[in-house]
Amino acid sequence: MTFPETDRERTWAAGVGAAVLALVGGSLLFYDTVYGGFVWHYFWGPVYADAHGAACAAWNGGSPVLLDSAVQCASATEPVAYPGYTLVSEVGYMVTLIVMLSGVVFLLDRLNVGENRRLLFALLPFMFFGGALRVVEDANDALGGSAVPYPWNSFIISPLIYFTVFFLAVGALVLAVWIARRDYTDDYYRPLAAIGSAVLAASLAYLGYLAATTDRVHFLPVFTVLTIGIATVLAVAVYKGADAFAPEINYGTGLAGAVVIWGHAVDGVSNVIGLDWGAELGYPNGDLVPKHPVNSAVVDLTQQYVPQSITAVIGDAWGFLLLKLVAATFVVWLFNDELYEENPRFAVLLLVAVLAVGLGPGTRDMLRATFGI
Known part of the structure; x- marks a missing residue:
């Protein structure tokens, strides 16, 4: 047809x-x-x-x-x-992301799928996978580039890794829809989540193998336990607090909004733990350093305006965590019922994108510390 x-x-x-x-x-x-x-x-x-x-x-x-x-x-x-991002490149990638999302909306229209927020939950494994795949490249660097040589390693380096994961996710979505319409499953959400879970498991298994067989990759699960635990507590507190004092914040997204806030909490908490407490928790190279212009700028401002006697006790990366929680909550508030009713597919994809730009880098920072890379 x-x-x-x-x-x-x-x-x-x-x-x-x-x-x-x-x-x-x-x-x-x-x-x-x-x-x-x-x-x-x-x-x-x-x-x-x-x-x-x-x-x-x-x-x-x-x-x-x-x-x-x-x-x-x-x-x-x-x-x-220089390796990493600049403000110019981040704006460029943001514009590219919006343009690509518009193209995906057309694909979803053709497939007649994607208007349900369940799509966000089905794509969660791919967001974790993006962070894990980036850590595979970090491990590759630590091992001298022997596993994935240039130019192939370019595809798992930020920002090209976003496009790699994007096209893998789109391909998995098309395959999942095909599976569902052949009546192998009741819907396309479960096969989509299963494909994402499989590639995520493969990435984590590879990192685990390196941790067990090399002295350049380690296993420090305390970073993952603390990041997920603290981020979950903060996200629940923010979501429940909004329900109690400003319920209009959650009207347009429901539980999906809580997941978005949680994803950005993971990003913020992983930065605080890695940048301020990495050495204390056993990271072999001391504290991590900020990888993005925004969190680097927040750290610089904190060091400049907050007395050293205070940052010596609580660290200087907590401002980035506060910024992530406030920004994520504000974005969730913008997703009202009118936006969803006008174009549900685009609204769902925007939620996916907002979650991905928090959870992807957050997972990378968390796993980089967890595997001591």
């Missing part, structure tokens, strides 16, 4: 095509400025440096050079790309 293309789909395809054409055309016509100064500097360069375990990569007129020390990076001629 074929479906006619809608005006919305044509507009989306034209917009995506125009953006791709502008980037490709600009990169060809103005190679150093558009590709080197923008695409490479903010998007591919950080991945390239991270994939090779370098401190940074210098553009060097189109022949990138990997540098191994902060001194070399500081003296290199711009543009210089």
